[in-house]
Amino acid sequence: MIPYTPPKLSWPKDWFIKLLSLLFALFLWYFVSSEDRVDINVQIPVEIVNLPRDLIISNQYKTSLDITVSGPRGLIRKISPGITRSIDLSKATPGNMVIANEPDSISVPRGVTVLRITPTHITLSLDRLIKKTLAIKPISHGKLPEEYELKAITIQPETLDVTGPQDILGDETIIQTNPIDLSDITASTSKQISLDLKPEVAELIGASAVSAHIEINDKLIEKDLARIEISPTGLTPNLTAKLVPSRLNIRVLIPMVMAKKQSKTLGDLFSATVNLQDLPAGNHDIKPVINGPPEVTIQKISPESVGVMIQ
Structure with a gap:
């Protein structure tokens, strides 16, 4: 009969590290459970993530939440200011979404409990994002x-x-x-x-x-100007000229502001001439030339021609 030999126990190589971790966990549990628990109010931001590019939030919504958390004093004091209420819209479609703010929707350190969230819901109105070119009138x-x-x-x-x-x-x-x-x-x-x-x-x-x-x-207005004197020019020396008539009438299209400023001396802005250069003695019919401001348009000259007797 073969004598019974009990098996040898083999210890893991890292048994010391595992034992040390267990002791540390027990110490931490004891420290946390024995510390005073406190309640505090904290304001955290709402973070919208994964909003589709072709959608936009078209309503005003609460961008922060007021929460009450409870936990050991040491942990509560170290709550990170980076805690947020993250809302994932990766599967969102156009329309209204009512999102409940549940305690488990807010990530807080282990040992800290979320007791209250205000508001309890967030409503988002999602609409298609479009681009338009609008004319300016x-x-x-x-x-x-x-x-x-x-x-x-x-x-x-x-x-x-x-x-x-x-x-x-x-x-x-x-x-x-x-x-x-x-x-x-x-x-x-x-x-x-x-x-x-x-x-x-x-x-x-x-x-x-x-x-x-x-x-x-x-603004242009019509004006009739009478008795504009006609002057001969270019007459050959030693000759004389007689004009019939010696004055003429004109109708002009003139800026109103000019007409108002020169209302009493408007005729002085214009002159009439007949060119007699190289004309021999005798009777001639010559079309007069009207000179005036460049802003003025001559609409009518009466008479259209002037009789000239050169001697």
Whole structure:
């Protein structure tokens, strides 16, 4: 009969490290369980992660939470300020999402318990993100002084690219400027004009302004001027000339501002001449030439020709 030999016990090579870890865990458990527990209120931020590129949050939502946590005094004091309420939107679709704030949705150190969360829910409105090019339309009010007329108002830039929720931008086609006051403009000018934005659009693009170029012209009026004296020029020496008639009438298209300034001496702005250069003695019909300011258009001369008797 073979005598029984009990098996030899083999110890793991790292048995000392494992034993040391067990003793440390027991010590930590004892330290934590025996320490005073306290409750404190903490404010933590809400962090949105993995929002799809073609979606946007279109509503105002609570960006921070007030939580009450309980735990050993030593751990509570060391709660990291980096604790957040993370909301993963990787599977989100357009529409409203109501997200419950559960205690296990907030990662806190082991041994610390989340007792209360305010608010208990967060509502997010998700909309398609679109980009639109909106035309900018100038709006004016008031009237130019009566001596002037508006030719054009041009805007730079003429359009504005806006990115935002489809629910806000879907029906938008133009953006208007705030009214441009024309009442005190007497020359073409440029101004910086702010845009008249709806509040929800203003939140997307912020305060914006464009350059408005206001181009005006002098208002033209017709005036009849009588008895403009005709002067002969270029007459051959030793000859004399008699003009019939010696005066003429003209109708002009003249800027109103000029007509007002020269109302009593308007005729002095014009002169009439007939060119007699190299003409021989005898009777001639010559078309007179009217000289005047370049801003004035001669519409009619009466008579159209002048009889000239050269002797």
